[in-house]
Amino acid sequence: MIHFELIAPVGEILRRNARLYPEKLAFEDKSRAVSYEQLNVETENLASQLVTLGLQKGQKVAILLPNTVNWVVACLATVRAGGVAVPVSIDSTDAELSYRVTDADCAFVFAQSARRQSIEALLQNLGRSTVLITDGFERNLADFTTLTQTRASDFDDDSDIDRPAYIVYTSGTTGQPKGVSLSTRSMLWVTAACWAPIAGLSHKDVVLNTLPLYHSYALNVAVLSIIATAASEYIMEKFSTSHATELLRTGRFTFMPGVPTVFHYFLSACQTSGEKLLSSVRLCVSAGAILPGSLNTDFEEFFDVPLLDGYGITETSTMVTMNWPGKWRVPGSCGLPLPGLTVRLVDPKTGADVPFGTEGELICKGPNLMQAYHNKPQETQKAIVEGWYHTGDLARSDANGFLTITGRLKELIIRGGQNIAPAEVEETILLHHAIIDCAVIGVPHAMLGEVPVACIVLKSAVNFDEEALIRHCRDRLSVYKVPDRFLIVSEIPRTGSGKILRVKLRESLPAA
Known part of the structure; x- marks a missing residue:
């Protein structure tokens, strides 16, 4: 069941692929493509040059690049050189970048040449002698292309798959982002236990990646799992429905991972146009946020393509549960625990x-568990108790073991003593024909403590009937769960994995 042969050092995997599939496409973006032979050469050259430039084993390397082939090359080269890859969102502010570079103690930064001056100023202000490598040639500055084409002598690939190799920062939806320390073994174990046996990812697949590579979900399924299975991938710089439509019209793609909002917007656009663009796609997979059961059903009925939902978190190298292909699935469920992983639902108090x-907190134990929160031993001890990672997520299990995520402990809205899970209310609102996206948050109330407020994105503002939406909710929800207000917004702020940034949404609310 578990494909243990896929768990190996990055350099070993790339050399094997270069030998078996030298001309096969590995990764492609809008600007360039690399074969597996090229990928092996470029990452080995860059890794050797990083060592020549002074990178020592275990030092951290920030990757501040857009979704491109270069991103993949930088990440894999860092690991081959014995460094620790620290993915950073290309949209990070200077403050966000400063925090990650400082917290992870990054010795190198990969960045776009367009941001060179601002990053140099930032590093100078921080008093750091961090080496900056840009993606364009500039005198007296390490240049990405030159480094990938120059081979240094006496280079030995790092082969330790149990050392920290990636520090992926959490989204910070409930506080300061934490750096999650992960190994190559833990990440590829998910490939071996989930993407290969359950989703069937193999060298025959051509993947359309809609995900931001700096996120753990993408790092796992769209980078490491691609090379482990020798699949091919096109990397979208940013997801847009129109660009995805153009790409899917080519009929090249067989596998598409995404977050629920990707599938929601894509389905809405195709229902409007009447185009069924997934004729070549054998499977879509969703993770990163809760996938409403109604969206799952509507998507599969329209496209006649399976959309498998799974539940994953950064601290478990992504996936914890996954639905298997076939008819034995529970609508709205995120499936069964991965083979080799143990999951329990416990009372948070006892x-x-x-x-x-019965609803309980999901805790889990397995070989994909993080090593620690970087530089946060107390936070690590709180999260991992006797080998069990406490996720803070609430879930229910049916008698067959199918799990359904119901919300987060810290996001529960308590209205007059009654608990309200935002996800339940959101799924109900999304059933209404006029709504394309929504988020429910709790706001203070003098008498009740908190009340739910729904922020909604309309398909069209023309002829929107708020009273009809209220009746829709009252017909499907207990009275105390019906939102106190509906606020029309242009978009719902989300993380790269699709999670709602409720703090940011709450800060932008107008006064009642």
Whole structure:
């Protein structure tokens, strides 16, 4: 069941692929493509040059690049050189970049040449002698292209798959982002236990990647799992429905990972145009945020393509549960625990296991667990107790073991003593024909403590009937769960994995 042969050092995997599939496309973006032979050469050259430039084993390397082939090359080369890859969102502000560079103690930064001056000024202000490598040639500055084409002598690939190799920062939806320390073994274990046996990812697949590479979900399924299975991939710089439509019209792609909002917007656009663009796609997979059961059903009925939902978190090298292909699935469920991973649902107050059908906190134990929160031993001790990682997510299990995520402990809205899970209300609102996206948050109330408020994105503002939406909610929800207000917004702020940034949304609310 578990494909253990896929778990190996990055350099070993790339050399094997170069030998078996030298001319096969590995990665492509809008500007360039690399074969597996080229990928092996470029990453080895860059890794050797990083060592020549002074990178020592275990030092951190920030990757501040857009979704491109260069991003993949920089990440894999860092690991081959014995460094630790630290993915950073290309949209990061100076403050966000400063925090990550400082917290992870980065010795190198890969960045776009367009940001060279601002990053140099930032590093100078921080008092750091960090080496900056840009993606364009500039005198007296390490240049990405030159480094990938120049071979240094006496280079030995790092082969330790159990050392920290990636520090991926959490989204910071509930506080300061934490750096999650992950190994190559833990990441590829997910490939071996999930993407290969369950999703069937193999060398026959051509993947359309809609995900931001700096996120753990993408790092796992769209980078490491691609090379481990010798699949091919086109990397979208940023997801847009129109660009995805153009690409899918080519009929090249067989596999598409995404977050729920990607599939929601794509389905809405295709229902409007009447185009069924997934004729060549054998499978879509969703993770990163809760996939409403209604969206899952509507998507599969329209495209006649399976959309498998799974549940994953950065601290477990992504996936914890996954739905298997076939008819034995529960609508709205995120599936079954991965083979080799143990999952329990416990009472957050007592730690006792809860019965089937009862909501509890999801905790898990397995070989994909993080090593630690970087530089945060107390946070690590709170999260991992006797080998069990406490996710802070709430879920229910049916008698067959299918899990359904119901929300987060810290996001529960308590209205007059009654608990409200935002996800349940959001799924109900999304059933209404006029709504394309929504988020529910709790706001203070003098009498009730908190009340739910729904921020909604309309398909069209023309003839929107708020009273009809209220009736829709009252017909499907208990009275106390019906939002106190509906606020029309242009978009819902989300992380790269699709999670709602409720703090940011709450800060932007107008006064009642």
